[in-house]
Amino acid sequence: MKTIVICSGGLDSVSLAHMVAQEHQLTRLVSFDYGQRHRKELDFAALCAERLGVPHNIIDLRSIGAVLTGSALTDDIDVPDGHYEEDSMRVTVVPNRNAIMLTVAFGFAAAQGDEAVATAVHGGDHFIYPDCRPAFTESFEKMQKFALDGYANVALHTPFVHQSKADIVTAGARYNTPFDLTWSCYKGGAQQCGRCGTCVERREAFHLAGVTDPTSYADPDFWTAALARQAGV
Template identity: 45%
Template sequence: MTVESKKAVVIYSGGMDSFTVLHKAHEKGYELYALSFNYGQRHSKELEYAANVCNELGIPHKVVDITAINDLVGGSALTSDDIEVPEGHYEEDSMKATVVPNRNMILLSLATGYALSIGAGKVFYGAHSGDHTIYPDCRPEFVEAVNEVTRICDWQPVTVEAPYLYASKIEILKDGLSMGLDYGQSWTCYNGREKACGKCGSCKERLEAFQLNNAIDPLAYEKQPA
């Protein structure tokens, strides 16, 4: 199967990082195919946001149910009801409770298979520098190693691209705001309630990014941030 250089798969969670990646690739003229995963995350509300954005942009969107993997890779606050989502900043050690073992390797493997089946040459995902300490599968060395594998896993090479690998959440938001993106179309909170909690690491980092960009987060919070 011939790989088409402008055809690409985007792993699209519905969060602000992948939201920005999706739009960045869209602006560059890629023919995009969005891939979201239901892995049993308690914040599955993000999948609804992903579907709405893809529908608006006319991007083909698949949501893949891989909840069965929780029998193998449990023990995360994101997928286990008996583990509380920790509150506080990502820099705090407690946030390691949100790690889903080997999640990105699993998702990238499935996305690579999808890319090969449709003749796409790239897979985009939203790893960034703020993830490096907590999430091992967002580190530059991980992306480099995965790229070595995806280039030789089939007769056609696939490149894994993380446009914001060395950028902070603050820089990602700055880039997105410069593109005129509406971040009210993204969901970040690890708690999938009606409104974002404003207390989990994901909310804290998001709010910090807006504050440092002198911008107001359009998302509704349970307690309006000061």
């Protein structure tokens, strides 16, 4: 199946790209610049495309991102430290982000003659991000059938939507994903911080999967305290 992968350069989407490259026909990686503070992730998406030998398209959505205000990922708001399942992480929501990106990717796929769009949404995202939940992805795919009716037939491929981040690490290892060449940190510094929600989740996932984490973190031990706090210990 000719498949486009939406790739942010993070652990999830890069693992997905390696999976698709082996299981399907990977045609290209598509990334989005929506004015995110951690846009250095796009460099890691470019490295992934080069490694897998496919084109890499960066779609400029900065003018759209500029009006999706109120998120710590786009505005001058501190990115909170802690686990994703803490209420403080809701400030990292960018309204309708995945819905917008998927709509563009589906149009791109239809124009290019591709048969599927793959995205790495997963079970760990459900608590905070409504457009990562199965109800959304299933409804979105049905909507696109109507949007492209008579023009193209493009499927939505979400192999991780019912899985955990640890499951993604396990799958990524199976498909030889170079985890050290992925970027997760929302703070976008010189080194992944180890404290923001996505760093804590990343560190926990490697632990649960029993896979060595090759990532260099500014604060490599913070995740244990974050998990204890989230569990009320």
